Amino acid sequence: MLNTLYRFLVSLSTVFWSFALLLGLMLVGSLMLPENLAFFSGIDDEPLFRWLLANAEITKVWWIWALVAGIAWLGLSTVLCTLDFLRTRLSRVRFLLRVTPQVMHLGVLFVMLGHLLTGSYGFKTDYMVRKGDPIEPLENIRLTLENLDLTLDELGLAADWRADLRLEEQGQSVTRQIRPAGPVYFGGLGFYFKSVAMEEEPVAVLRICRDPGAPWALAGGILLIMGGTAFLYARFRKSEA
């Protein structure tokens, strides 16, 4: 019985239909999101699972729960496939060809873990920061905007912006420049320059985030690339040699 279940989980056919199921769910999701734009407007502002539990309208969110379950199922199948591979004896000739897909599988698992951590423990909030007016986004961390440079376009709208941030934590202090797509990382937090609000004087709108899943997702991405590249080498270059 257990052996049958094991064979079922590691079979290519199971993987194929799991992919098909996930494709179907993502297709449904891509149609449900724009249909319920107001409902889903806050989904990216807090960790996924907290948002899902607070917005329990099952007719609108069932596909996300199903997607999470489907990805967990695929993850289980991937783990068992890799364990099955470790049990087999490898010939030296086909070693690279057989190991590299497992490296890619490991990469997928890391990406899944990254999403799980991000969806469970992430933190994200926006602050309006005035020059010289310090804020404390978290206990022990103090942030002061020291300088704000703004470039306006022909219509008088903000076209580019940058600022100097002074960050202090337990006596340690650093000053770094922040700009769009040029964040500052300090004390386990990421500081992002979102926009500039035009009040009496320009005010910086900063997003402050903590994402414990990002390093895992990045590691997974690197493994995927390494495994994929090595597989291409083993599959095509060696066969030509």
Added chain:
Amino acid sequence: MIEAFAELQELSSWLLLAAAILYILVIGESRYAKYYFWAGLLIHGVNFLMRGLDLGWVPLAEKHDTISFIGFSLALSLAYAERKTRNDRLLLFGTPLVVAFLFISFLSRRQDEISPFLNSTWFFLHSVTYFGSLGMLGAGMVAGGLFLHGRVSELEQMQYRMLLYGWIIYTVALVLGSIWFFVAYGTYWLWTSKELWSTLTWFYLGMYAHARLMPRFRGWPAAAMGTLGFAFALFTYFGVGTVIPSPPTAF
């Protein structure tokens, strides 16, 4: 259309038109077809470099340039596939697709501006790999289509190779895109139709890679499935945001 002709006063537009004409000559099946193709490819590449020098950034931040680059990457991938298989029909049947991309690019309105969030090395690396992978998937579609028509197994092998190359480069593009997104917006994932379809395309190509290992999918079923990979990738870029609404990428 009038705007497109008005823009012809610029050298890069003339280069694009010259490349398109040379590609069209390939379809005429003359004995000089290959020379026309390579001349078209060269001029197309020069146009990309000139646009970059003119703008001051990698010219892949607006549809006019990205569509032209998909055509360039497709032409380059077709040239590679043709050299490996020595099958002229890859160029003959693939070049009309390159021409189509060039003309769609030509008719797309140019903006010549870039948001500060896009002006990032990570974004440019993501764009080059993403649109580069689309060209490889396109060459895979051409090889697969020709296999389905004539059942020459070498073409199916080439389709598999191009799709695997395309899939791995697409993976690199998604990783680089996630890094750029994290650096620009503080997250590597958003719940939008665009992100879902980008992932869906990756899963579809993964499904193809697994299906090809299954005896029941060998031959035409896998080839037909692989041929659709390019359609998925194209729909993600052109269809999501137009056919399926998706908010623009922003905070």
